[in-house]
Amino acid sequence: MKRFKRIFVVVIDSLGIGAMDNAAQYGDEGSDTLGHIDASVDHLLLPHLEKLGLGNLCALNHVKPVAEPMAYYGRLNEASVGKDTMTGHWEMMGLYITKPFKTFTDTGFPKELLEELEKRTGHKIVGNKSASGTEIMDELGEHQIATGDMIVYTSADSVLQICANEDTFGLQELYRCCEIARELTLKDEWKVGRVIARPYVGMKKGEFKRTANRHDYALKPFGTTALNLLKDKGLDVISVGKIFDIFDGEGLTEGNKSQSSVHGMEQTIEIAKRDFNGLCFVNLVDFDALWGHRRDPVGYGAELERFDEKLGELLPLIKDDDLLLITADHGNDPTFKGSDHTKERVPLLAYSPSYGNCKELKERNTFAVIGATVLDNFGLHKDKDMIGEPIEELL
Structure with missing residues (x-):
């Protein structure tokens, strides 16, 4: 028998609360978003986050x-191995990732990949760096526009982005490439x-x-996730924001694209x-995307305040x-080195x-407890290939 009819999982993308024990392996010792x-x-x-217990979880000056x-x-x-968005979300829904997705933030894409992409598409490439x-x-x-070249660039995430003018290059040609x-x-x-x-x-x-x-070509999850099992059972599986792209639509019954995090909360409130x-x-x-990668703690803090305001509308x-x-x-x-x-x-x-x-939960060793719960x-x-055990105190 189910206890809850509706479950909302809201991911504040990148809100870490202190370095993991193995953070030094990633060069992240001492980080604390x-x-x-x-x-x-x-x-x-x-x-509202304070009332929920955020200040009980972390020693903070203002909460x-x-x-x-x-x-x-x-x-x-x-x-899982890695620290990217797809790894985190896929693990939440039961997958254990042993090979991190590649990032090319510091080096750009390798010459061999770009040469093959130019050969196969018929377009020269410019850019090849991490950029806004x-x-x-x-x-x-x-x-x-003048040459018909493709602008290829990346970011701190595991992405390859191709930017071209919709009118002169053509949308279908961009999608083909x-x-x-x-x-x-x-x-x-x-x-x-x-x-x-990126037209x-x-x-x-x-x-x-x-x-x-814009169109995202994401990897499909390599195995069954909690989303697939919920959908196969005939339950509603509604996504807001990047979730649809992260799972390439797998296991979802409805997708809602968001224009911003505030808009995503407004969509969640309507749902x-x-x-x-x-x-x-x-x-x-x-x-x-806007504050963590751009190393702007003040902007990040202001975004948290906007989230908390919308959370106050959602809670009732x-x-x-x-x-x-x-x-x-x-x-x-x-505040950390790099981006x-x-x-x-x-x-x-x-x-x-x-x-x-409500009390403090014991520390868990995987995000997959969310999907399992x-x-x-x-x-x-x-x-059988999924990981994670349900949090019994919540059910």
Whole structure:
């Protein structure tokens, strides 16, 4: 018998809460996303997260512990190798990743890959570096229009992005080239999580604008996930934000694209007003993309405050037979060296109005306890190759 009819899993993308024991293997010893943001800002007003127990979980200047937290609270460690978005989310839903997805942030893509991509597509390549999409568009857009070259670039994530003018290069041609890139990057030594088509319009610097015709070519999960099992049972599996791209649509019954993290919370609030039976899985990416990678602790703190405000609108919509799980997928300490993710523990806040006397949960050694808990709630069992055990205190 299920206890909860609706479960909401909200991922604050990159909100780590301190380095894992093996962080030194990743060059991340001493990282602490939330702690260092808290120490870097003059204020961090998170009244709703405070009531749930965030200050009981972490020693923070601006978020205090409370005597009677509204949520169970605990720390999760990542079992998989790697510290990227896909690894974190796939592990949450039961997969154990032994080979991290490739990133080319510091080096650009290897010559052999670019030569093969040029040969197969018939277009020369410019760029080949880690860059902001808007900045590289301004830098190389006029050249791209004049020559028909492709702008290829990456970021701190495991992505290969191809940027081209929608009118002069052609949208279908851009998609064709991305499909070739996806095929090439299935090789282990070039295996990125996603290839992304980045079309834009405009004819000169300062006027270029991205269009809504972005298309992600993601790897499909290599095994059965909790999402597949829920969908196969006839339950609703609703995604908000990047979740659809992260799982390439696998195991989902509904996808909702978000324009921002605030918009993602607004979509979640609207979904909470609906009647459904199953899981709503939410990713809020701005924390990572706009503030973590750009090493902006003040901007990150302000984004947390905006999240907390929307959380205040969501909480009254959570019913006695609902469960809200708030967590993260990795760290991205905006005060740390470089611009990469950081190997950190992540928080877990578990709230239902039906709970009473909420306490600290013991520290878990995998994010997969989230998917396992969701499955157990609906009377389902994980496949033999999946990892994670349900958190009994929550059910």
